[in-house]
Amino acid sequence: MKPLHVILAVVGGVIAGAAVGLLFAPEKGSDMRAKIAEYLKSKKIKLRKDQLDELSDEISKEL
Numbered sequence: 001m002k003p004l005h006v007i008l009a010v011v012g013g014v015i016a017g018a019a020v021g022l023l024f025a026p027e028k029g030s031d032m033r034a035k036i037a038e039y040l041k042s043k044k045i046k047l048r049k050d051q052l053d054e055l056s057d058e059i060s061k062e063l
Helices: 003-024 029-042 049-062
Strands: none
Touching: 029 049
């Protein structure tokens, strides 16, 4: 395979992956963080904003 074909395949894959991710994302990240924060508040768990950001990043990596 020529290097140009490999580069074009990678770029095409990245674009296709990003498009699929945007189309099938359940909702915006800020909305998801708000839902997580609301759920934690209902369970009487209080987190600072930076802790909530870390938690939401960990959850998104697991999904």
